[in-house]
Amino acid sequence: MTNSADQGGRDQAIAKIDCYFRNSFNDDLASLIAVRSESQDPAFAGELRRYLDMITSLVDQFGFVTSIEATADASPILLANRIENPEFGTVLIYGHGDVCAPDTRSWREGLDPYVLTVEGDRLYGRGTADNKAQHLINLQALFAILQQKGSLGFNVKLVIETSEEIGSPGLRKFFKANADRLSADVLIASDGPRLRSGVPTVFMGSRAALNFELRVNLRERAYHSGNFGGLLADPAIILSHAISSITDARGQIRISEWRPTSLTDDFRTSIASLPLLVDGPSIDYDWGEEDLTPIERAFGWNSFAVLSIHSGNPASPQNAIAGSAVATCQLRYVVGTDPAEILPALRRHLDDNGYKAVQLVGRREDAVAATRFAPDHPWVEFVVASISATSGMRPDILPNLAGSLPNDAFTEILNLPTIWIPHSYAGCCQHAPNEHVLSPLVHDALRNMTGLFWDIGERGGKIQ
Template identity: 60%
Template structure:
């Protein structure tokens, strides 16, 4: 007779045999760089050559859809309906990755060649998101091997444009609401709070990217002959940025300061660990005063400069450039007026004498902030299952510190959303040397296999 422990043992065997890393190596080897238009054929290749055959082996019916937005890549939908009266789980992943950044990785590491070094497994997409959706799909496989059926209905949606703002995802979901109908989203993206303890989050911070630019004149002029006579765009821009936040990064625009750090959110964030010994050390005297580190990153807004340039940094000359720009971003929580982010910035800059600073919204999409109550029955059930399997009480977050397209599931489809991340904070996501930790991946595979077992046995939580 099949059992929960035997299903978990199947997951352990799959990982310990090396089969998991072998499967992951094939996924990583496909350079699905959605930010590079020339790599668009690789997005379809990923779906057709890897994910579609995997779902077919698991008994799913599959179909690949073109994106309604020509800027986006294709979608793969799969479903396995065992009984219309059973609960339906929707899961999600994204097959695209950011640019590989070849030549910037340490030693002889290559972005699209899986490499092991102790507990670390390197490769672009290992953490974000190929490893994560591979774990969830193979956990379904372990359950099927053990029980020969899921005991619930399952739908899978894999997109290929998440790293460019999930172009077309909202439109696709609106067009396909009936096809995507489910009882809950259970999916994985982002990092655990700490590598050795499961994490659950039920929403995400939103993200708004924009460019600040100062364009005063064509070309550059000799800094000796014109210094003190010509306004310097870089200095103007630096001062404009310094007016947005103070010396410790505290936001100075009232409309950018959220109203949602309520007592219940503070209670949820109380005592949550932030940072990981494997990741960078937290900066002292940085962020909003009076808030704990957890409140700053999960309950508050943060402003960042992603890139900044004037002149030719790689080959400076004695000249004052006529142009400077900075790509900036506001990460925001529920309680922020999204439509007023850029208008409030315009008012602030003008009021502080920076009318020469232009604001240009980035073409890439952005995600809105979302949250779900930790008292939701699905959240409680997932938490209890993870605790039973791992022996540790999961860290519970009202929202991820980063951003992802959760609003498509929570708002468009009207689903409770439960995210169980399988990476960790020091994984170098979106940077050279991206990697996963073997112990985290193995633990996640065990946890998800057991979670799906529990749903199979217990049905919809009440």
């Protein structure tokens, strides 16, 4: 990736990031973890702004021009840029500073979600994996190069939002209004897990997710199950049967519009040799689409899930027939699924199968697009070659992540190729108690990103 004359500088920059990892990374991460930046609770709105103020102070030291603004949902967003030369290419970097509510009582004894705790190779704290450590790694890689040679050799624009954990509701509108300010040649960002903790992963898109509620409201209150059993319809039974009609007993989707058209032979070939996520739970091989491999189910197909279901009082069941029942459900979907047809198709399915009593309530205004692009794109090939040169191993290459990210905002609004390089692993407990990252993975990621940004600078930020 780098000619022999410049290899010494690249090696020295990586040596600087090695030193940073040993001496300062944990302290910097601890200060970010200490900010209770929960986007799900309006009471912590001030903490969202405080987090962005901390990132502002960090990038100000390296010549970035910054502004903190509000999106349509009033969540603050940080924009920063370092424009070295209008003739250079521009890399857009993204991260999110908000975290999920931690459910503090469920964390293991001795762990505090907002205090970084180091136990062996594990760094515990809310936001370590998702997403504070990940964008801290990318920023520090930039800083190592600036400390080494005083310039990057390309332009950088930075976006740190604070509402990703609630679906980034104002991000797309903000991008549409500020598309010129965010113009770039490529997005390089980090979120999600590697497929294997010891092997880098590169992915270029993501499944999208649409949450919705199914409700059955039959009466205002519950009635005695002895006096009225057999006389009053049970909303929980109606709801359970409605849900079971959506898939068969092994979770295979029965709604034709929810079955994607994009699992082509070429796509199957491109993911056939990928490993399943390791370090996570054991896979149920008899679940999901029977004719697909587990890899195809995760990255090339749609999945339906019931996130929660409620009727009566689960904490103290009464001998009564409830008046209502509700389930929160989700469809994770890939390219080849029309997002505008997801809920209308479900409504038709419910009506056709006799479930007109089931109300369907969307949880967001618009369904977003799933995204992916080809692994032979020049930016993908360049990133893979750079990481291979630094790490000594070829990354796992995914056309799209199985999880969901606001990637469509970059591909559909800003028209960018998108390269995601995750710095976590499947067992990180993202969104769950005891969230953590692995120190060896962090060190590896710091080195890979420093090498990558160095290589981009050697090309003036222009790959094509």
